[in-house]
Amino acid sequence: MKSIFILLTFTVYTLSISANTVSFLHKSSHKVKLSDAAYPTALIIKAQFEYPESTVFNINDDKIYHFYTLNYRNQDYYLWIENLSHDIEIDLERISKQSGYLLLLKQEWYKKDFSDQSTELNRIHTLDMYYKFAVDSLLKLANNNDDYRSDNSYSTIVWDKKSAKKLFNYAIENFDSTIEDEYIHFVPSYIEYWHLLYKLYYKYFHTTSFKGLDNPRVKAQIEKDFSLPESKLLTFHHFFNSTLTESDLKANLRLYESKLSPREIEIAESLIQKKAIQNTILNSEIDFIFGLDIDDALKAYLLRDGNEKKSLLIFWSTWDRGMNSEFSLLNEIKDEFDQTYNFIHLCIDAYEQPEKTKSFVYQNNISGHHLFPQEEKAFRNSIYRKSLKIREFPFYSIVDQNGEILESESIPLSVSNRLGNKLKYYSKK
Structure with missing residues (x-):
């Protein structure tokens, strides 16, 4: 237990060296939660300090894009930080437009035009809008048309091989998969879209695709079935997701770490840490x-x-x-x-x-x-x-x-x- 404490302390210390603070002012009766916008359950940002009327986060400034989900008063916001060269203070009771960051309710994100914002923010927003429409369209089709699902009960759509194939083919025929490689792990709806197609293709349609294959051959099979950059996202999703055990995640990280981006390594390590904490509680x-x-x-x-x-x-x-x-x-x-x-x-x-x-x-x-x-x-x-x-x-x-x-x-x-x-x-x- 002592060695675990030392390791965690060291990790927090090394991360805080190159970080700036983002402070949120709020009423004392409410909590503030911050997580990654694209991977909200895997990458949770832990508060550095929690005071009665303010919560302070250290934000590591070596990320490519600073795009987060913020939860306050049971409402989800998107937070985009353009400039992390200085500390930021945001009053959640009086949200106003300020230079250096953008904070707005999640539902407002899909109603705004960001053409006057930075190229990166505008591109992520455009891609997210497009793939949200794609996901919503596919699920609406499956909800309303029996040919594109096998069952819909308890607010859950279930497919069989035939309906999964039909919906998958509809998606491929009607939605473009063009996206720059640098954005594949930063656009929430793009990730949701391809996770849905992964499920349709491998969980319902080609259910024996990986039977008898070791990890390198599974990777090769995904790369054969899909083109870049979606094959890169799907391969990462296959080897690093919440269905895997802590030991499997660690083994996959050892096998592929040299081929992963810093962003992917961060997600993988966070999943492993989450499993380790969960296992300690349940044991x-x-x-x-x-x-x-x-x-x-x-x-x-x-x-x-x-x-x-x-x-x-x-x-x-x-x-x-x-x-x-x-x-x-x-x-x-x-x-x-x-x-x-x-x-x-x-x-x-x-x-x-x-x-x-x-x-x-x-x-x-x-x-x-x-x-x-x-x-x-x-x-x-x-x-x-x-x-x-x-x-x-x-x-x-x-x-x-x-x-x-x-x-x-x-x-x-x-x-x-x-x-x-x-x-x-x-x-x-």
């Missing part, structure tokens, strides 16, 4: 249950005294290699729904190598309760398996306090967040 909340009968063990757990939460049952198998990334995403859902749901994991083949399965659980910091059947027929004979017709994994079921099934989901989190929207829906019931 102490793991508990195992062993039983011959899955149904009886579940019933006993769900009906025990004092159980006031609904539960999410997670059926999974050790032979599914995708469970590493699935559990990584599930950990993020647990952060959001920990107060309203218990999380019960049922590994259907844990009887084969229980100690190895326990080791996998600890290595991936899979917090919650874990039910391990002690014999092969336990899952095969389970009423849950028969009534839910469980054939693929992972498989999720939301149950109430009495063990009654409310809803099930078979689409992995790595493909769709429909499970999260279902959990949100039933948390209010």
